[in-house]
Amino acid sequence: MTNKLKYFIGNWKMFGDFGSFKIIQEVNRYIYKNKRLDKKKIVLCVPNTLIHFFKKKLKSNIISLGAQNCHFHEGYGAFTGSVSATMLKRIGAEYIILGHSENRLEGETNQIVKKKIISALNQKLKVIFCIGETFKEKKSRKKFSVLRKQIKSSLEKKFNKNQIIFAYEPVWSIGTNKIPKINELENIIKFIKKDFRILFKTGNSPKVLYGGSVNHKNIKSLSSITEIDGFLIGGASQSAKKFIDIIENYYK
């Protein structure tokens, strides 16, 4: 286990209403009291319908709020039902999840993800860029080539990489209670960092989070991988207790 402070980012997905503010309050209280946490690294990515409401109700800036997707077009436009990075920034989002496999499964390509990243970066949102292989790709040993393609086709050398945090989320581990073997996961995280350095000819590695069935039990074994810079937590972030238990057990 390392003492280096990590990101704990919740992805609420399509969950929550105004009453869910009590979850935010509870997490907020916990972070406020807990001196050892880096307050800037606790983020909840909530539905768009709640960002502004939560932002206004939160009297402090302890928890950061994020969105979970946007349209690639910046500003305003004739895109029925869509929301742009510009609009999300204006209502108080600081982060945005892009390239999540649940959106890729609905047809979002690497090229679309790239356009979304460009608009989010233009709006000074911090991007949580999701990559990960399906079970079929893992079984056919295509994992590394899939990850490389996702990175290569969605990022460009000129992007401000300090604004981008990677989230490695194997599709087969999302909501399944399955996580990769610790040594395999360690190798993948190292691979992503190295590949990034090679692709973009830089000495700096990106921050890489792990996401997929993270809970208060498996967090202890995940904490042994020092290269992981934090976690993207789905289901368990929809409960203040479960989310807090994960952070508690990580630092225990």
Ligand code: 13P
């Ligand atoms: P679960 O933690 O529910 O498996 O979801 C992970 C995820 O998709 C986070 O983005």
